[in-house]
Amino acid sequence: MHIGIIGTGYVGLVTGACFAEFGVNVVCADKDGEKIGALNAGKVPFYEPGLEQIVEKNVKKGFLRFTTKLSEAVSQSLVVFIAVGTPPRGDGSADLSFVEEVAKEIALNLDGYKVIVTKSTVPVGTGRKLKRLIKENLKDGGDFDVASNPEFLREGSAIEDFMRPNRVVIGTDSPQAAAILKDLYNPLYLLDTPFVLTDIETAELIKYASNAFLATKISFINELSRLCEKVGADVGTVAKGMGLDKRIGPKFLHAGPGFGGSCFPKDTRAILTLARENGLDLRLIESSVLVNEEQKMLMAGKIKDAMGPLGGKTLCVLGLSFKPNTDDMREAPAISIIGEIMKEGAAVRAFDPVATGMAKKVLPPGVSYFKDPYEAANGADGLIILTEWNELRNLDMGRMKEILAGDYFFDFRNIYDPARMRQAGFKYFSVGRS
Numbered sequence: 331m332h333i334g335i336i337g338t339g340y341v342g343l344v345t346g347a348c349f350a351e352f353g354v355n356v357v358c359a360d361k362d363g364e365k366i367g368a369l370n371a372g373k374v375p376f377y378e379p380g381l382e383q384i385v386e387k388n389v390k391k392g393f394l395r396f397t398t399k400l401s402e403a404v405s406q407s408l409v410v411f412i413a414v415g416t417p418p419r420g421d422g423s424a425d426l427s428f429v430e431e432v433a434k435e436i437a438l439n440l441d442g443y444k445v446i447v448t449k450s451t452v453p454v455g456t457g458r459k460l461k462r463l464i465k466e467n468l469k470d471g472g473d474f475d476v477a478s479n480p481e482f483l484r485e486g487s488a489i490e491d492f493m494r495p496n497r498v499v500i501g502t503d504s505p506q507a508a509a510i511l512k513d514l515y516n517p518l519y520l521l522d523t524p525f526v527l528t529d530i531e532t533a534e535l536i537k538y539a540s541n542a543f544l545a546t547k548i549s550f551i552n553e554l555s556r557l558c559e560k561v562g563a564d565v566g567t568v569a570k571g572m573g574l575d576k577r578i579g580p581k582f583l584h585a586g587p588g589f590g591g592s593c594f595p596k597d598t599r600a601i602l603t604l605a606r607e608n609g610l611d612l613r614l615i616e617s618s619v620l621v622n623e624e625q626k627m628l629m630a631g632k633i634k635d636a637m638g639p640l641g642g643k644t645l646c647v648l649g650l651s652f653k654p655n656t657d658d659m660r661e662a663p664a665i666s667i668i669g670e671i672m673k674e675g676a677a678v679r680a681f682d683p684v685a686t687g688m689a690k691k692v693l694p695p696g697v698s699y700f701k702d703p704y705e706a707a708n709g710a711d712g713l714i715i716l717t718e719w720n721e722l723r724n725l726d727m728g729r730m731k732e733i734l735a736g737d738y739f740f741d742f743r744n745i746y747d748p749a750r751m752r753q754a755g756f757k758y759f760s761v762g763r764s
């Protein structure tokens with residue numbers, strides 16, 4: 331089968347490369363000439379473990395091609411995926427301008443029957459809207475069905491998530507489109523991956539409902555961590571005790587500096603807007619968003635409370651990306667927390683194993699960047715861990731103690747043992763552990 335993918339970012343490129351790995355002929359298109367240039371030169375323009383190898387292998391085999399011309403990704407393809415961004419607008423709703431622009435362009439290039447699939451996360455009703463839009467712009471001889479196939483991959487383990495997903499959701503009213511998509515996903519079907527076949531609206535909502543639920547789990551444990559600190563309980567053990575109950579499960583119950591990334595913040599806001607447009611207030615999700623905003627500010631507050639006025643002080647921040655194994659800085663807690671402490675007058679020395687390039691684009695200009703955690707810590711009055719990268723889990727505390735000028739240690743991912751850190755001579759602060 332030949333397929334086209336429009337939008338070659340985190341989702342589009344992983345989807346394209348993984349389908350190529352299944353033996354499908356894939357053309358990935360993107361309007362960003364620099365990105366396509368890099369891909370054609372054998373370089374993946376962002377960090378995702380294992381992706382470069384799959385891309386290289388399938389380009390060599392001829393299963394994967396890159397272009398800036400959308401028409402090339404449409405012309406020979408039976409299935410065309412839309413995987414462009416749906417960033418938040420000022421009012422929290424999803425900006426569909428990229429999706430609509432692409433849908434119109436696909437319509438102008440349709441030369442036979444094709445299934446047009448939204449892989450981007452889009453509000454309920456978008457599939458229907460695209461159907462109308464494509465019909466209005468269709469050229470002679472074009473025929474199509476629309477489907478929703480939301481993506482659930484996690485950055486940092488995107489390939490594994492795509493190759494072994496918990497489920498594949500397909501929403502369409504067309505039995506022909508459903509059959510074609512099942513055929514495309516056959517390698518996963520053979521692995522007993524559960525398939526949810528449903529209508530477009532339900533598929534669209536499954537994606538938002540899933541992200542809102544996971545975000546709520548994080549906000550739940552973050553809010554509980556505040557109570558743990560007051561009553562002398564350990565949030566890690568509370569979460570473990572809860573998570574062992576199979577009805578609850580252990581995932582997404584790690585207290586920390588708040589959720590970030592390209593999905594949870596924007597998707598929770600978008601589902602709230604969608605609900606409001608339909609005359610509803612989703613109070614639980616509203617609270618999750620609020621708790622998350624508070625959580626980031628609480629972390630900055632912990633630093634200020636412990637160290638006093640930050641003017642003239644230097645803080646070392648280790649880990650900048652919103653989670654490990656990605657260079658994605660979109661809505662990373664580091665942005666708010668660093669912004670807040672710098673506003674209070676602190677100087678910031680930062681280290682991240684891969685996200686420095688992306689961080690420079692979004693963090694205040696005064697931040698200094700280092701290639702090594704010890705270099706970053708040199709002479710700082712305190713150290714803050716914001717991302718639980720593996721390379722930060724086993725720092726040499728003796729060496730750290732020697733090179734830091736002060737002894738404040740803020741471990742906002744709870745990766746170190748409080749008693750041992752205090753024994754090592756640090757004024758140690760974490761989240762939800764007294």
Ligand SMILES: NC(=O)c1ccc[n+]([C@@H]2O[C@H](COP(=O)([O-])OP(=O)(O)OC[C@H]3O[C@@H](n4cnc5c(N)ncnc54)[C@H](O)[C@@H]3O)[C@@H](O)[C@H]2O)c1
Nearest residue numbers: 337338339340341360361362413414415416428450451481
């Ligand atoms: N990143 C994730 O972890 C993740 C997971 C699941 C779902 N999603 C959803 O998938 C969608 C894409 O997310 P992403 O993180 O891959 O975004 P991204 O910003 O990394 O990539 C989007 C790409 O689309 C391209 N694009 C925009 N307009 C275009 C046009 N007219 N023609 C061709 N290309 C165009 C951009 O240049 C960019 O390369 C979003 O809706 C997101 O919510 C993301």
